[in-house]
Amino acid sequence: MVRSLLIVFLCFFCFLQSLFSQTANDGIAAIVNDKVITFSQVRKQVEPNEAVLRETYQGPELVDRIKEARLSALRALIDRELIIQDFKSKKYAIPDSFIESRIRDIIRTQFDGDRIAFIRTLQANGVSEEQYKQQILEQIIVQAMRMKNVSEPVIISPYQIEKYYHDHISQFFDPPQVKLRIIFLQKTSFKEKRATVDGQIEEYDPAKETATELLSKLQLGADFAELARTYSEGPKRMDGGDLGWVTKDSLRPEIAEAAFSMYPGQTSGVIETVDGYYIIRLEDKRKGKLKPLSELRSQIEGLLIQEQRQKLQQQWLNNLKAKAFIKMF
Known part of the structure; x- marks a missing residue:
């Protein structure tokens, strides 16, 4: 009995040592069976998305968005680790030649076949060749395991397609559109002054005067496109102000109200x-x-097949989670 407890204690001690060695300069974000996921891994995963969030949000909303992004990244890393562990537990293997072939393809397509440029890029990102090979291996494992475990064909019935169509009918409605040409003159920063016929001084905007003159020319038969090319300060000036076909919600309210009436x-x-x-x-x-x-039948069928495959993948992942020890910190 004492010997058994000693063995358990030693195993637990070794496990703690392993955790400490992996996270000496980092923090533990999660443990998946005997594998540690660190906060630095989560930050690296979410870094590109976080940069966009910082440009889009600020204050408490930014904090909440970053928390959501990091939690989502952590869950994705946990799923990835579970898949890799399942691959290893089943004694599957990916040939080294397959990894080398994939890397050669990457060098050819992304670096124009320049291996030196490839190595320098890895070094600039603080990644060794062996680490990169491991990343590629894990990507292949995850792809292969997802395909293997959701390999049965998904059959979508005509009823399912019709039901989706009627349940999402607003998605398939093309809104009204108008084809417009536009002349735009920007307001003058500082209004000018002039004397009226009764000797009073009034302020006026030269841009508005020009717009009124252009309208008079148009009413007398002037070519709209030519005037737009000459005077407009707005979009598509060189195309004669031709905006093409636009929907109501793509126009500013004042323009939309006029155009659609x-x-x-x-x-x-x-x-x-x-x-x-x-x-x-x-x-x-x-x-x-x-x-x-x-x-839309083929398009809807594709969407439903994708949805069903995602459900099957989630069921498979849920089964892996049910059999695993997962602790998030």
């Missing part, structure tokens, strides 16, 4: 906004329409 061939008045003056011409108009199921 006009008829083809009509020119608006001068539309004033916070930043400037717009004149628009409605070239054409399309009503909203629902895409028929016949055009």
Whole structure:
């Protein structure tokens, strides 16, 4: 009995030593059976996404978003480790020649066949060739195990396709669109002054005066595209102000309200906004329409197959988790 306890204690002591050696200069984020996942691994995994979050959010919301991203990255690393351990427990193997072939492909496609450039890139990222080979091996293992464990064909019935179509009908509705040309003149930073006919002094914006003059020319038959190319300060100036087909939600509210109340061939008045003056011409108009199921059947079937495969993969991962010791810190 004493001997058995001693053996258990020694095993536990060795395990602690292993953990300490792996995390002496780091912290433990999770333990998956006898494998440690460190905080530095999580940070490395989430680094690209975190950089985008820092540019997009700030304050408490940024903190919450980063916490969510790190937790998601940790869960992904746990799933990855479980898959690799399952691969090893089944005594599977990936030939070294397969790894070398994959690396040669990477050097050829990403580094134009320049192995020296490949090595220098690894060194710049603080990764040795052996470490990189291990990364490639683990990627291949995860891909292979996912394919092996969700290999049965997924059959989607016509009823499932039709149900998805009706349940997500709003996704398949093409909204109304208008085809526009636009002239835009930016407001002048400082208004100018002039005397009125009764001798009063008034402020005016030269840009608005120009917009009014352009509108008069258009009403007399001037070519909208030519005036846009000459005077407009807005998008698509060199294309004669042609915005092409646009939906209501892609336009600023003042422009959308005018455009969708006009008829083809009509020119608006001068539309004033916070930043400037717009004149628009409605070239054409399309009503909203629902895409028929016949055009979407293959697309919906693909979506449902993907959803079903993800469910099967999650079931497989859940089974691995149920048999594993997992501790998150």
